[in-house]
Amino acid sequence: MNAELDCYRALVGFLSEVLGDDTEIILHDVTDLEHSVVAISKTNLSGRKLGAPVTNLMLKMLKEGRSKNKSYITNYEGVAKDGTVLRSSTFFIRNTQDDIIGMLCINSDYRKMERVIAYLSQFVGVQRPIEKKKEKPPAVEHLSPSIEDLAKESIKEIVGGVNIPPERMSQEERIEIIEKLNENGIFLLKGIVSIVAQELCTSEASIYRYLSKVKKVQES
Known part of the structure; x- marks a missing residue:
């Protein structure tokens, strides 16, 4: 430390x-x-x-x-x-x-606090005012206990938006996933490539190749 x-x-x-x-x-x-x-x-x-x-x-x-x-x-x-x-x-x-x-x-x-507030509101007969719906932040923090869980949660969140199973993805679709993962900082972690490769049903060599393409585009 x-x-x-x-x-x-x-x-x-x-x-x-x-x-x-x-x-x-x-x-x-x-x-x-x-x-x-x-x-x-x-x-x-x-x-x-x-x-x-x-x-x-x-x-x-x-x-x-x-x-x-x-x-x-x-x-x-x-x-x-x-x-x-x-x-x-x-x-x-x-x-x-x-x-x-x-x-x-x-x-x-x-x-617990929300349950107490709901109970007291019902007990005293007070109707809680309708709260304005707040906009959610652009990202939700996943409190993952391990690097593997962190990678899986990150990939699941992105793949969910694409709505295509990893085993059926084209190269272009996988590159798109890699680009978003890179933007999210997931590749700052050591040893993450093997986990990403496994989750995207491809090889580590392919992940390195896709990541290289993404970085070249970002630098150009």
Whole structure:
């Protein structure tokens, strides 16, 4: 673990005790994306453990450089492996050169609170006002416990939009998938190519070839 993050370990336990059993606190070391989780609270909502990888949303932000002018992002949607929807927020930890070296993430389960509010509204006979439908963020954070799960979730999300099974895809369709995965930062992870190849029913050599084509187009 990056030594500069060591002082944040105690903050994980502190915030966990303050915020209670419905909130998970996680410390990430982004200098090791494949094993970024270096501290996690006793309350575990996402199913991740020490050594789990960074999330899909964080990869995309790091790839696009969207985190450069931000100190934190708050109240976005996170989805645990079991499908539980969480309210998530992330604080970016920077070194003296202003490079992001870590992230302190807070994931909260508000289902109990929603049930209490619904019960009290019914009990006192108050009809809750109709809330305006909020626009969803462009990406949902998948809180994956492993690199394999992260890759599968990312591919599933993209392939779902194409609506063609991987085994029936043409070369052009696979290249399109690779381009979107690259934009999402998935290839920042080491050892990801073999997993992507398996999920897209093709060879690692083909994935490297497609990725090379994508990068050439982006650079031209």
